[in-house]
Structures are given as structure tokens and as C-alpha cells.
Amino acid sequence: MSPIREALDALQNDAGLQEGWVYAREIPARDPVFGSLDPPLPPQIKGFLDSRGIHLYSHQCEAVSAFRDGENFILTTPTASGKTLAFALPVYEELVTRPESTFLFLYPTKALTRDQEVALRALEGGFSTGPVSAVYDGDTETSRRGRIRQEARIILSNCYELHHILSWHHQWSRFFRGLCAVVVDEAHRYRGVFGSHVALLLRRLRRVCRNYGAAPRFVLSSATLANPAEFARKLCGVPFRVISRDGSPGGSRTIAFYNPCREWPPRRSMHHDSARVVARCMEAGLQTLCFSGSRRTAELVASWTREEVADVFRPALEGMVASYRAGYLPEERRAIEEGLKSGTLRGVVSTNALELGIDVGTLDAVVLSGFPGTMMAAWQQVGRAGRNARDALAILVASPNPLDQYFMHHPDAFFGAPLEHAIIDLENPYILSGQVLCAAAELPLDCDADRDLFPPTLPLTVSSLAAQSLLGRTRRGWIYAGTRRAADLVSLEGGFRETFAVLCNGRVLETLDRAQAYREAHKGAILLHQGEQFRVESFDLESRTIHVTPVDVDYYTRPLKSGSVRVTAVRASRELPGARLHYGDVEVTEQYTAYKMIERESVIGIEPLDLPPVQFPTRSLWLEVAPGPCDAVSLSGRDLAGGLHGMEHALIAVMPFHVLCDRWDIGGLSTPCGGESGQPTVFVYDGYEGGIGLAEKGYEICETLLSTARALVADCGCDRGCPSCILSPKCGSDNQPLDKEAAHQLLSLVLDNG
Ligand SMILES: [Zn+2]
Ligand SMILES: [Zn+2]
Known part of the structure; x- marks a missing residue:
């Protein structure tokens, strides 16, 4: 055995x-599937591979062919499948055949950049190209920077650095003029708020390249996703070929x-x-x-x-x-x-x-x-x-x-097949305005000429920034008119109307938008940051700073709140068998009143909170449940309000299954009579100001969400709801009222018959 x-x-x-x-x-174990290339790779590359007895796997050959055909591709094979070679071969083939070509490799972390530098250096030895790559990030010594800008053919960096490099593009003209391809490793990390910033950053990069006459192709690697082609296209703004069949053993x-x-x-x-x-x-x-x-x-x-x-x-x-x-x-x-x-x-x-x-x-x-x-x-x-x-x-x-x-x-x-969609939102107004400022600081902006790079809301954003005197009109286009450097104003993680800084011993741990700060970092809260616990010692509304200290405690905290949702614009609607489904803009109001301290599922304390109500615009999907299902629930003697609330919790619980996010990224509200139409309504909304595309995707795949939620509730062996089904650790109304049977009934009726 x-x-x-x-x-x-x-x-x-x-x-x-x-x-x-x-x-x-x-x-079961897999045998390797090899591929072949016609024409073969350049002699110096092929010679090295042959001398090492390296046979190329099918996906590595597919990557080379796609690149030769001028295509952008996203590779979704697993980590240990020879990904580095799959990127490196097409890049180095181009590099040795076109002497002026340059390449940009973006990694999510500095550690991974160093790791890959070593791997690429080894290949450069084998391919006899001499050292042509260099790391350019926050750790690169000032004395070496000028030379790297002038000479390196491959730059290894990260998005934070690129965000600043773009404002100095004049110093990089050789590099941008020759830029043949941008390699984005671990692309699935660029999702949510950060990903939406990076998507606009990559459009700024394309715009600068266009100014120098270059149109780089994009080469992405990613973990398996439900929507690799859609995601890659949103991230980079160009069409993609998906390479997913793994030939490695x-x-x-x-x-x-x-x-x-x-x-x-x-x-x-x-x-x-x-x-x-x-x-x-x-x-x-x-x-x-x-x-x-x-x-x-x-x-x-x-x-x-x-x-x-x-x-x-x-x-x-x-x-x-x-x-x-x-x-x-x-x-x-x-x-x-x-x-x-x-x-x-x-x-x-x-x-x-x-x-x-x-x-x-x-x-x-x-x-x-x-x-x-x-x-x-x-x-x-x-x-x-x-x-x-x-x-x-x-x-x-x-x-x-x-x-x-x-x-x-x-x-x-x-x-089974991957279920998770990676989400990017180009239209979040707060993210977009910051990125537009940076773009205008790099090169004058022209709403017509730059239309293909930015979302349709660009002219609106430009006029609002002009009204704030942050953009000025010139004959060459809109230019940045602020006093501080634009790139310094914009953080790739935030960029909301107002951000709160979380400080530990004077160091910024993270920044939160107002709603997040109230929810997760109110005074007394236990805040989790990268697996470590911190307690919030002070919460200053004036300076928007939150001071925390590291702690090691057995309890967690849960805020209690009341709230309301007001619909400001309906963007789309459609009928489900037992409900009318909508997607649109909403204004959320949340009033935090107290928080509970909970240890081993029992409440060990409750403290009042003194915070003004917080109001923010976001995007939401909502279900107006038809009279039929509501009557059926009431007639069977169940509690309609508890059923709607349970349905809301179940939908939020299963969102992360289909949409890459945490359930803390999503808010919800259910009301038996207060919806826009007076009908019983369940809202599921983005927890971030302006929205980041979660509710929009939820609207698109709502039937799938409903049926997963129904299975979650039906499978759970509990009697009246438990944390494995409809009890939610983040519920602001303390999980009251909840009716599991009614929630199950409603989910079924909404899905299957009106
Ligand atoms: Zn349960
Ligand atoms: Zn709740």
C-alpha cells in the first residue's frame, strides 16, 4: 500500500x-503532454533547452504560438506547471530577434519579484543574451536607476512603482517606445478596489505607450477563474485568448x-x-x-x-x-x-x-x-x-x-468547473476621478481621443474635476491643475471620498472608507489585519485617524446598527418566477448604536457607540418578492420578515462562492413592506462607496445565487438557523427576526414559481 x-x-x-x-x-496521476513549435525557437534558445533535455509541454507551446500570432493571452494552468518558461519563451524569442524591443513584468509582491529575477537571470545565462533584465522598485538604489532606465530590456516591477513611473515617462522614452509586451503575473490578485485601480493604471500605461508609438501586448497568468477572458479584458482593455489546458505531469x-x-x-x-x-x-x-x-x-x-x-x-x-x-x-x-x-x-x-x-x-x-x-x-x-x-x-x-x-x-x-468570478469596476466614480487626475498629469487628456481607454463616464468625471479646479482646459487638452503631485494623491487601495487611516505605533496599517471604518474599526473593535488582532483605542472623526494596539484576546466584536436603503436610479430589471429583480444606484444610511463582545458564542459585554449616521452611495441588486410567495409564507403560519431576513443572509453567505470577495464586502437589508414599490424587498449591496461591481455581477448570476442559497439552507441539519446557514456574524440587527423555514420557502418560490 x-x-x-x-x-x-x-x-x-x-x-x-x-x-x-x-x-x-x-x-489520478497525469502523464505529460508535449508540444512542438513550427518554426522552431531561435537556435540560442532551442540549443539551451535541448542541452538540458527540456521538452516543452503543450501549454508552453500554445503560449509561444499565441504570442507569435500577435494575441494577448491569459494562462490559467497551476503554479507548478512551468509557467515561468511559458512567459519567458515568447518574450526572449522576441527579445533576441528584435534588438530594440523592451518588456515590463509586473508582480504583486517584492518577494515574488526577487524570486523571478533569479529565475530569469538563470535563463539569460542559458540563452546567452547576457543580463538584460533588472528589478526597478522601491528597493532599487538611486545610483542604479538611471542606468536601468537607459539600458534594461526587461523591467521587473510592481503596480505601485508603475503608478509613479508613468509621471516620469519622459525619462523612460526609450523603454516605452520599444515596449512590446506587459507580463502580469498572478493577475487574479488585481480585483476589487485594488484591481479596479490597476485596470485604470494599465490604461494609463497604454496611453503613454501610444504617445511613443507603441501598443504592447498583454500576457497574464492567473489562478483558475470562472471568467478568465472577461476578467483579463476588463483588466487590460484588450481581447484575450485563454490557455488553460495543462500539459505538465x-x-x-x-x-x-x-x-x-x-x-x-x-x-x-x-x-x-x-x-x-x-x-x-x-x-x-x-x-x-x-x-x-x-x-x-x-x-x-x-x-x-x-x-x-x-x-x-x-x-x-x-x-x-x-x-x-x-x-x-x-x-x-x-x-x-x-x-x-x-x-x-x-x-x-x-x-x-x-x-x-x-x-x-x-x-x-x-x-x-x-x-x-x-x-x-x-x-x-x-x-x-x-x-x-x-x-x-x-x-x-x-x-x-x-x-x-x-x-x-x-x-x-x-x-467541478471553477465558480468564482473576479470582479473589476471601471466606473466607480471615486476610483475613476483619481486615475483621471493622474492621466491628465501624465499627458493632456482629450475626451474624444482617449474615449477608447476610459469608461463612458469620462466626460462627466472630467467636468466634475474641472469644477473643482483640479483640471484646467488648454489647447492640447485637459491638464492637471492641482498643487501636489497627482500620483501622490491617489492610493491604489483606496481613493474614496474620505479615507480613514488605521495607525499602529505611528505606522499606517491600512486605510478604510467611512462606512468600512464605522463597521470594522469603531472604538473598542477587534480589528483583524493579515491574521493579527488589534484593538481600536481611539477613533477620531475630525482627523479621520484610528489608533490601534496589537492584542491577543479570545473575543471578537460585532457592531449593532439600524439602516435604510433608498433607490436613486434603476439601471436594469428583469422578472424571476417569483420576484422582480433590479440592479441600480442606491443611497445607504447606517446608524451604528452599540457593539457586542462575543467569546465562544456567548456575549460577554455590550458597549454603546456614539457615532453620527453614515451615508454613502453604492450599487445594489434587489428582489421585490411577488405577492404569491409572500402570501404562501404567511398562510403556512411562518414569519415573512424572518424569511426575508434569512434569505438576505443566505444570499450574502453564498456570494463569495461565485464572486471573489469576502462576505464583509457586501451589505444587505430586508424589509417586509418598505421597498420602493411597497412590496417585500431584499437588498444586497456593495459595501464600498460607489460600488466595485459585486452587485452588478450578482444581478447577472442571480438565479445561481438563489439556488446555491436554497441548497445551503435545505442541507443544514439545524432546526431554526445556525452560523452554517442563515445566522450571520455581521448582522447589524443581531439576527432578529429569522425564520429558516420561511427563508427556504421564499428561496424556492422566487426561483421556481410565482
Ligand atoms: Zn443551519
Ligand atoms: Zn441581518
Whole structure:
């Protein structure tokens, strides 16, 4: 029997775990699929590949052919499938055949940039091009910058740097004139607010290139998405070919689902079970990496794993367990990475700090202590084990959250076609105005000539900026008329009407818009930032600053609020069997009144909040439920208000399934009589000022959302609603009223018959 099979048997027969195993599937090993190229690659490139015995996989050849045909392409094969070569081959082919051509590679993090610099340098040695690439980012010494601008053929950088480079384009004229392609690695990271900024930033880049007579092609890599072509097109503004068939070989992969949450409230923490699973894997001889949501749980799981191996299994393993997270010193982190590579560590429990770019060698098993929020992240974590065609084991230990529980009941959904849409919104007025200012500072703006690069709301944005004296009209077009540098005014993460800065010891941790600040960072709130806990000590409305200190506590906070939604414009409407569905602009008003402190599902304190109401414009979808379904609910003796509220919660809970976002990014409101038409109405809206495209996508795929929500409610074994179905940790009205049966009835009637 294979070691993986043996380990799984031991896990499934472990008396401490037994009842929770709900599913296991083996994905068989794959043979490689090779491709060929006609005409062949230039001799110096082909020669090197031949000398190394490298045969190209089919997707790598497809990438070269697409680029030769002048196409933009997005590559969605998994991380270990030879992606670097798939980008590098077409780029270096062009580079050696066209001496004036230049290339821009954009990475999401500096760490990944350095990592890829090393990989590209090695190729440049092999291809005998000499060193032609250079990193240009915040860490590049000033003394080297001029030379890199003059000479480098490939610039490795990030979007924050590009945002500033564009204002100095005169110094980069050689580079932009020759710019042949822009490579965007890990493109799925550019979504939501940040992605919407980057989409406009890439249009500014295209505009500057156009000024120098260049029209670069785009080459993207991304995790698997439901909408790769649509997403790539929105991000870059050009059509894309999708390359998704992976030709690389892979070992077999066994994925097992374990559900510790068979009752509510649970008898013990799911993290205890995760520790048990990690210990069992280690005992079976598998080197194991466990991912856990927060720093705190990572450390708890690590210490419980130590106890399990010491007490029950093999005490010798106790010293071979470590935890890993963002807050550690670099040398501590490197020691753990080395321990994993060399095999002296047999079990590591990490936050998602280890997810990407950090090489820890090949692991045998991965344990996900809780679904990481997106399938994309889940598959990336699963992919940490079994590289280089080795067999691997992955175990998902479910939390009580709705998404985790949905997968426990519908494991096939985990293996099926990708469900998640990456969303970008070019029309958010706050994001757009900042980006338009930067564009006008780079080159005079002409609403006609630049129409193809910006959304149709460009003239409106320009006139509003002109009215604020931020743009001035000249004969050459609109120019920036502000006093501070435009690029310094715009942050790629924010750019709302008013931003609040969250400060820890004088350092800015993050910025929030007003609604977010009230919701997540009111005085006394426990704020989570990259898995670390902070307590809000002061919240200053005047200076819009929030001071926090790091803490280590057992409770979390939940604000209580009342709210209203007013429709200001209907953009689209259509009929569903039991409701009329709309999408449009709304004005949300939220009044935060108090917050609760909750420890192990019980309230340990409640504190009043003294905040004025917050009002913000955003986009929403809303369902006006037809009289038929409402009457049916009332006639069966159920509570209509509780049903609508439950339906709202279920819809918000399943949104992250189909739209890449967190459920905190979405707000909701349900009312049995206060809708625009006087009909019972459920609103689901973007939690960000101006909207970021979530509700718009929700409107488009509303039937899918409704049927996933219905399954979520129907599958849950609870009687009256629980955190796995319709109870929401973020509900402002304290989950009152809720009626699970009525919610199920309404979801069914809205979907199937009026
Ligand atoms: Zn339930
Ligand atoms: Zn609610």
C-alpha cells in the first residue's frame, strides 16, 4: 500500500476522528503532454533547452504560438506547471530577434519579484543574451536607476512603482517606445478596489505607450477563474485568448473532507481536530503543512499538535513541529523554511503567509484547517504538496461557516468547473476621478481621443474635476491643475471620498472608507489585519485617524446598527418566477448604536457607540418578492420578515462562492413592506462607496445565487438557523427576526414559481 493510502486509512480509523470523514477522492496521476513549435525557437534558445533535455509541454507551446500570432493571452494552468518558461519563451524569442524591443513584468509582491529575477537571470545565462533584465522598485538604489532606465530590456516591477513611473515617462522614452509586451503575473490578485485601480493604471500605461508609438501586448497568468477572458479584458482593455489546458505531469492527489461540525454549538474546537489530523499524518511519516486562518489559531494548532504527538503517537516528533506567520523575524522564518526543505521539521502550521512564492520544497500532505475563503486559495494551498509528480494527500477540515459546510454537503462542487468570478469596476466614480487626475498629469487628456481607454463616464468625471479646479482646459487638452503631485494623491487601495487611516505605533496599517471604518474599526473593535488582532483605542472623526494596539484576546466584536436603503436610479430589471429583480444606484444610511463582545458564542459585554449616521452611495441588486410567495409564507403560519431576513443572509453567505470577495464586502437589508414599490424587498449591496461591481455581477448570476442559497439552507441539519446557514456574524440587527423555514420557502418560490 502506498504511504498516502496508509495514512488515509490510519486517519479514517482513528477513534478520535472517526465520525467526521464525509468524502475522499483520488485525482489520478497525469502523464505529460508535449508540444512542438513550427518554426522552431531561435537556435540560442532551442540549443539551451535541448542541452538540458527540456521538452516543452503543450501549454508552453500554445503560449509561444499565441504570442507569435500577435494575441494577448491569459494562462490559467497551476503554479507548478512551468509557467515561468511559458512567459519567458515568447518574450526572449522576441527579445533576441528584435534588438530594440523592451518588456515590463509586473508582480504583486517584492518577494515574488526577487524570486523571478533569479529565475530569469538563470535563463539569460542559458540563452546567452547576457543580463538584460533588472528589478526597478522601491528597493532599487538611486545610483542604479538611471542606468536601468537607459539600458534594461526587461523591467521587473510592481503596480505601485508603475503608478509613479508613468509621471516620469519622459525619462523612460526609450523603454516605452520599444515596449512590446506587459507580463502580469498572478493577475487574479488585481480585483476589487485594488484591481479596479490597476485596470485604470494599465490604461494609463497604454496611453503613454501610444504617445511613443507603441501598443504592447498583454500576457497574464492567473489562478483558475470562472471568467478568465472577461476578467483579463476588463483588466487590460484588450481581447484575450485563454490557455488553460495543462500539459505538465502530476502525481496522484488524494483529497479528503473532514467535518467536525456535526452539532451546534460544537463540542470542541475544529482546530483540535486539525491538530489531531496533522499529528496522524506526521505519525504516518508524511511531512505535513497545515494552513490556519489567523496567527492565533496557527499557534494553537501547532501547540495542540505537539501535545498529540507527544501523548498519543511518537514523542520523538514533538520537537519537529513549528508555527509560521507574518510577524516573525526574517531569520526565524528562514529557519523554518530551511527546516521544511531539509526535513528536520515534519509538521508546520502556518497562516496564509506561506501561501505564495516561498519555496519550502516538496511536502507530502497539506491540511486546511478551515476553508480559506475562496476555492482559488484552497487549490493553491492544496498545491503546496506533491510537486514534481509526487503523490500527495490533502485534507480539508471544515469550520462551521456556510462555505465550508456547503462543500461538506456538495463535495463535487469543489472538483467541478471553477465558480468564482473576479470582479473589476471601471466606473466607480471615486476610483475613476483619481486615475483621471493622474492621466491628465501624465499627458493632456482629450475626451474624444482617449474615449477608447476610459469608461463612458469620462466626460462627466472630467467636468466634475474641472469644477473643482483640479483640471484646467488648454489647447492640447485637459491638464492637471492641482498643487501636489497627482500620483501622490491617489492610493491604489483606496481613493474614496474620505479615507480613514488605521495607525499602529505611528505606522499606517491600512486605510478604510467611512462606512468600512464605522463597521470594522469603531472604538473598542477587534480589528483583524493579515491574521493579527488589534484593538481600536481611539477613533477620531475630525482627523479621520484610528489608533490601534496589537492584542491577543479570545473575543471578537460585532457592531449593532439600524439602516435604510433608498433607490436613486434603476439601471436594469428583469422578472424571476417569483420576484422582480433590479440592479441600480442606491443611497445607504447606517446608524451604528452599540457593539457586542462575543467569546465562544456567548456575549460577554455590550458597549454603546456614539457615532453620527453614515451615508454613502453604492450599487445594489434587489428582489421585490411577488405577492404569491409572500402570501404562501404567511398562510403556512411562518414569519415573512424572518424569511426575508434569512434569505438576505443566505444570499450574502453564498456570494463569495461565485464572486471573489469576502462576505464583509457586501451589505444587505430586508424589509417586509418598505421597498420602493411597497412590496417585500431584499437588498444586497456593495459595501464600498460607489460600488466595485459585486452587485452588478450578482444581478447577472442571480438565479445561481438563489439556488446555491436554497441548497445551503435545505442541507443544514439545524432546526431554526445556525452560523452554517442563515445566522450571520455581521448582522447589524443581531439576527432578529429569522425564520429558516420561511427563508427556504421564499428561496424556492422566487426561483421556481410565482
Ligand atoms: Zn443551519
Ligand atoms: Zn441581518
